[in-house]
Amino acid sequence: MKCLFETMCKQTRPLFSTPHVVNLMLICALQFGLFSCGNGLILWMPDLFSQLYVDYALHPVDQRTICQVVEHGLIASNQTSDTGVNCTNTVDAGVYQNTLIIGGVGMMAYIINGYFIDTVGKRNILVINLVTSGTAGIGLYFARSAGQVLTLACVFLALSSTCISVVSTAAIELFPTHLRAMAMCISLMMGRLGTMVASLMVGLLLELNCASVFFTLAGIILFLGKSSGGFDLGSTDPAQGRIVMNGYGLTALQM
Numbered sequence: 001m002k003c004l005f006e007t008m009c010k011q012t013r014p015l016f017s018t019p020h021v022v023n024l025m026l027i028c029a030l031q032f033g034l035f036s037c038g039n040g041l042i043l044w045m046p047d048l049f050s051q052l053y054v055d056y057a058l059h060p061v062d063q064r065t066i067c068q069v070v071e072h073g074l075i076a077s078n079q080t081s082d083t084g085v086n087c088t089n090t091v092d093a094g095v096y097q098n099t100l101i102i103g104g105v106g107m108m109a110y111i112i113n114g115y116f117i118d119t120v121g122k123r124n125i126l127v128i129n130l131v132t133s134g135t136a137g138i139g140l141y142f143a144r145s146a147g148q149v150l151t152l153a154c155v156f157l158a159l160s161s162t163c164i165s166v167v168s169t170a171a172i173e174l175f176p177t178h179l180r181a182m183a184m185c186i187s188l189m190m191g192r193l194g195t196m197v198a199s200l201m202v203g204l205l206l207e208l209n210c211a212s213v214f215f216t217l218a219g220i221i222l223f224l225g226k227s228s229g230g231f232d233l234g235s236t237d238p239a240q241g242r243i244v245m246n247g248y249g250l251t252a253l254q255m
Helices: 002-016 021-042 045-058 066-083 093-120 122-142 146-174 177-208 210-228
Strands: 242-245 250-253
Touching: 002 021, 002 177, 021 146, 021 177, 021 210, 045 066, 045 093, 045 146, 066 122, 066 177, 066 210, 093 122, 093 146, 122 146, 122 210, 146 177, 146 210, 177 210
Parallel strands: none
Antiparallel strands: 242 250
């Protein structure tokens, strides 16, 4: 056990010292943000679609936005609890269909990204995907039909999730061979932590302030997209042997 602990420390300690600590913090921040925004929202999409279909069935003409439906559902739930009336929970088949569609669009996005990443470049792929995804996230707040919500959700979730693989690919190039495995473990651990935190926060914010969910997640994605344009992931300066992050004046020597 002691030998195992010493081995872990030996593999981890260099990552938290120069020249690798800057790159590690950068990758961990990107993974935390991407996992939290993409996975945090997708866990709640089936519930949101279910509420939308129930509300649209009751009010086919006056279709509300997601937040209006959620707020109306909370009011109705409180009234039902006060009167002691039993509510009937029904799940529309469209909820499952929409979940499958989101997964299918995400798969296609991965294939398209893999085809164009060498031509377009990792940094450009990140910027394009994240800016488009963030814009779609803002649009989700204003969508007034299940079709609009599904389309924007597909764009937001598919493009943000594909960036996780792009960042992971760049992370491999940022670290020497003997540190890559541990660097990937730490960055993905931060990503999973982001998923856990975001899934809890999204559920809480949907009840407290629904609008903040979409604007916060979209804002994080847009910020990551803007930040990604300031550095060249995985590019090295052969003359100085360092990773160059343009726009922020940050450099990290590569061993």
